[in-house]
Amino acid sequence: MAAAIVYDHVRKEYQDGTVAVDDLSFEVREHELLALVGPSGCGKSTTLRMTNRLVELSAGRILLHGEDVTQADTVALRRRIGYVIQHVGLFPHRTVAQNVATVPRLLGWDRARTRSRVGDLLELVGLDPDRYGRRYPHELSGGERQRVGVARALAVDPPVLLMDEPFGAVDPVGRRRLQVEFRRIHRELGTTVVLVTHDVDEAVRLADRVAVLSRGGRLEQLAPPVSVLSSPASPAVADLVGSGAAVRLLSLARLERADLSPRDQEDGRPGAVTLELGAALDDVFAAIAQAPGGTVQVRADGAVVGVADADTVVAALHRVTAAAPS
CATH class of the missing domain: 3.40.50.300 (P-loop containing nucleotide triphosphate hydrolases)
Incomplete structure (x- = not known):
């Protein structure tokens, strides 16, 4: 550039x-x-x-x-x-x-x-x-x-x-x-x-x-x-x-589908806390802290694509820092 x-x-x-x-x-x-x-x-x-x-x-x-x-x-x-x-x-x-x-x-x-x-x-x-x-x-x-x-x-x-x-x-x-x-x-x-x-x-x-x-x-x-x-x-x-x-x-990193492991794929649970794929990790962390059981459903295009928990946030942080350019 x-x-x-x-x-x-x-x-x-x-x-x-x-x-x-x-x-x-x-x-x-x-x-x-x-x-x-x-x-x-x-x-x-x-x-x-x-x-x-x-x-x-x-x-x-x-x-x-x-x-x-x-x-x-x-x-x-x-x-x-x-x-x-x-x-x-x-x-x-x-x-x-x-x-x-x-x-x-x-x-x-x-x-x-x-x-x-x-x-x-x-x-x-x-x-x-x-x-x-x-x-x-x-x-x-x-x-x-x-x-x-x-x-x-x-x-x-x-x-x-x-x-x-x-x-x-x-x-x-x-x-x-x-x-x-x-x-x-x-x-x-x-x-x-x-x-x-x-x-x-x-x-x-x-x-x-x-x-x-x-x-x-x-x-x-x-x-x-x-x-x-x-x-x-x-x-x-x-x-x-x-x-x-x-x-x-x-606050900088965003939740991606790759952060959700296969075992996280679930059907929608009525009343569960949900957020959208692509949410900032600080919003994900705040939702997890308030959610029963410490997990939240993650949606994309109206469908549940998985759940996120504290391990998900840690994995996403590792992904972001590993990919960071020098």
Whole structure:
């Protein structure tokens, strides 16, 4: 798959001698969602801001679709890249619709085209244009403001979207809801996304691949979430993942027919707890914990194809980790 962004021996050293990023090299693939995760001070946000030149590089190159960003016009570059931050940065004196329309108006779009685009984007992020378009930011909840921020960043269909702790200021319930919604949006649009987060759960839940950074902006591991959780590449990654790796894997893996052994094939039992083949393993585990006898029926296309128990979940985890790419 082609690279949308290439970080080529990137370095950022400040005037006081602090090295925020040191010799960082990796690629972000076209249409993928890549999460940058690591402890505070590891250069995640600095790396993101060098991409749209809110922070200038000290050395190395960043290529956006083959173009060196340091050679591009700064204003034009930033209009090509969507940018979402934790506290959104909406204009308080402008309505929701006016906020979303900011870049289209700067680019000279006519009113009809702008109005249509704003309406489509508000619907995309789950906000009714008729209900929310005329509201001001102070009239919105934190989650609603964050949705508006995403809509504004997507206004002119940028090929790349940079997100810096985008859901960090939202309460846990709202944050989970936004994560689910954003994953849906990403699947629908296919925009290349680089997401900075300190939350490992968020990184593995949303990302196609996870880049784990350590202090000084050093790349410790770049791999799919399952690989980061099941096979940490260094002590720094293992420390970041912590003891909750198995629990996180449960939320990523799905129950497959191969996980059910032949002895598990049963006819439907009236009143039995059931779930669908393809359910996330954490949902399977929760159902098993509540089911009489510790087993649940598994259905596919309306028919019972087997039952699942604790051994089934363990077998599924072994399958997922064994198949994880390096």
